[in-house]
Amino acid sequence: MTPKFKAAAARRTSRVAADHRERSFDVAYRKLRELIVRGRLSPGSRVVEADIARRLEISRTPVRSALHRLQQEGYVVAYRTTRQARLAVAPLTKEDSRELYWIVGHIEGLAGRLLAQQDEASRAHVVERLLASNAELSKLAEGGSGDPSRIFDLDMGFHQVLVDSAAGPRLSAIHAAIKPQTERYWRLYASAITDQLGKSVEEHAHIIEAIERGDADAAERAIQLNWQLGAERLARVIESLGERGSW
Amino acid sequence: MTPKFKAAAARRTSRVAADHRERSFDVAYRKLRELIVRGRLSPGSRVVEADIARRLEISRTPVRSALHRLQQEGYVVAYRTTRQARLAVAPLTKEDSRELYWIVGHIEGLAGRLLAQQDEASRAHVVERLLASNAELSKLAEGGSGDPSRIFDLDMGFHQVLVDSAAGPRLSAIHAAIKPQTERYWRLYASAITDQLGKSVEEHAHIIEAIERGDADAAERAIQLNWQLGAERLARVIESLGERGSW
DNA sequence: GAATCCGCGATTGTATACAAAAAAGGAGCG
DNA sequence: CGCTCCTTTTTTGTATACAATCGCGGATTC
CATH class of the missing domain: 1.10.10.10 (Winged helix-like DNA-binding domain superfamily/Winged helix DNA-binding domain)
Known part of the structure; x- marks a missing residue:
């Protein structure tokens, strides 16, 4: 194969099939x-x-x-x-975790508000995906099996659906920038999470129901509540760990 | 202050202050x-x-x-x-302006909520500053004199007080990152703003009053409303300008 | 004459060399 | 032993050289 030909082929592929x-x-x-x-x-x-x-x-x-x-x-x-x-x-502190969860809860709450205001057809589509996501979580909760990473990814996916289907580019960008930081805290109590998982599934069900009804206020509140309760669960764990700033 | 710290501090400041x-x-x-x-x-x-x-x-x-x-x-x-x-x-579009103002309104609304939940002494101190700031704006509104930059700076200062006195570091950072972008749109209707200024002053008064009462819900709503009305005033101007993406 | 290909300038991404500044360490002095 | 000053080392910030790639326009082919 001549160098020329090879170069041309390379260029063509780079234009068509994304060079990863x-x-x-x-x-x-x-x-x-x-x-x-x-x-x-x-x-x-x-x-x-x-x-x-x-x-x-x-x-x-x-x-x-x-x-x-x-x-x-x-x-x-x-x-x-x-x-x-x-x-x-960045150190992990109780104050920071509180602000972080509070903000994320409100950001996602806004997304949920927008989502609940969409027309019924769009909402039905999203509700379907949310139900599927939550069903998987529920299965894990019952099984009591606990790969925490898997749980986190599923929970993250649930919330991501909310943002992706309703938020504009700016809100999505803010969310994408701060949301992953919650994982740092999540890992602190990863072991203690499985027994709490059932409650989270329940809270998700409330969120879904509010969106299905198209009740914007209720949807926003339910999402905020989910995060607030998560923050409280987290605070208890941090408390019991003695709040060491670094490990 | 121990001699050790004093000497070290003096050395540091003298070296830094020399060439800032x-x-x-x-x-x-x-x-x-x-x-x-x-x-x-x-x-x-x-x-x-x-x-x-x-x-x-x-x-x-x-x-x-x-x-x-x-x-x-x-x-x-x-x-x-x-x-x-x-x-x-980044181009200036109607959609973007709507999302931008909506987000800023909610971010600052959260700050206002926190502020209204503080104890009365802290609130009184902030209220004083807000009143002073709003008084200046009011003077400009009556005078009808219109250096738009001055108006913007004053309005910006008013809102900055809200965030500085209540928001945590994360919320402040988000606010600092997105809030200045509103100035890009503001400049679009800088000329048409002076007659609207009176309304803004009135809205600010509502904000102050809610904070003074310590009514978190009312404070948040008032701030959101201020931004929402601002967005609507802006939308009308953009409409009349024919929405040209660039100028 | 239109589509395609090729090559070159324009522009971004990466590596490296160098400058400046902060911190660490050590000698001298009390 | 502690403090100060000075030197050395580590680390960040800036400039520049080089590599990769993008996009445009002209040449080529049918």
Whole structure:
């Protein structure tokens, strides 16, 4: 195969079938966020560009981009804010968890409000997906089997449906930026969650019912309540753990 | 203060105060945002890193940082999202303005809710500042004099007091990221605003009164209403301008 | 004359070199 | 032993060189 031909073929495929090569700073962002969320980078520990770059085997440039974004979203904080910032993984505190859950609850509540105001046909479609999602959760709750990651993903999916089907681009963007941070706290009480799962399923049922009725106020309240109760469950666990800022 | 800390602090301040230089990417962010908000970069027009870098007389590196942030906040959008992004100034549309004002109204509404739940002493202090701020606006409204920038700054200041005195760090950050974008739309009807100013002053009075009473629901609603009415005033102006995406 | 292909300039993404600044450490002095 | 000043090391911010890719316009072919 001549080089020329090969080049032409490559160009054609890149135009038609998406070449799945990702930008380095997207990869860095994704991996770093994963490391933080899963606790492989301890809350409060310093984050040094060069270290991350070595770890991910790329240069500092894309790492910088990723860190800027993570900082803006709140996964990483600058604990010295003179000309040269020093970054650290954001600590997990009771106050922060309270504000985080409160905000997410209200953001999703707004999405639910919009959703409940849509016409009946659209709502019926969404309700179907919500029911399916909640049924899976219910099955897990009864089984008592507990892969916490699976539970989180399912719960996350349920809430994602709410946002995707109603929120505009801006609200979706805000939601996408802050919602995943709840996972950091979720993992704190992952073991204690299975017995609480049944309650969550119940709360979801209330949400679905309000949307089905097209009752915007009720839908918003139900979603807020779901998050508020989640925050309280979380607070109890944090309390019992003795609120250590880092681990 | 122990001698140790005092000496260290003195050394630090003396060195920092000597040259209070700002990081280039902070300057770039500020200047670029200003250019976009004031319309010197037309909505929809392409944004090229090298051009901006030449214009600000710095290298592309800090410009890139600034653009990433502006993109995340919504001032700039990627209109081709393959491996190489092409950026453009976010266009001003009726839909976007509606979502923007709606979100800001709800965010600030939440801040107002928190504020109204504080103890009476704190509230009284804030109410004082709000009254002072609104009094200035009222004076401008009566005078009919109309430096629109001054009006915007005053109105912005009023709302800023609400957020600063009640919202936690996360809510404040979200607010700080999206609120300034309303100025882009505000400027569209800056000329037609002076006669509407009286109404805004009245709406502010309702907000203040609800906070003074400590009525959280009423405070939240009043703030939401203020923004909703603002959005409607804006929509009328956009309508009359024929909704041209760029100018 | 229209569609397609090719090549080149324009533009973004990445790596690296360099500058500046913060922190860490160590010698000297009391 | 503690404090201060100075040097050294670590780490961030900026500039620049290089690579990859996008898009446009002209050439080619039928």
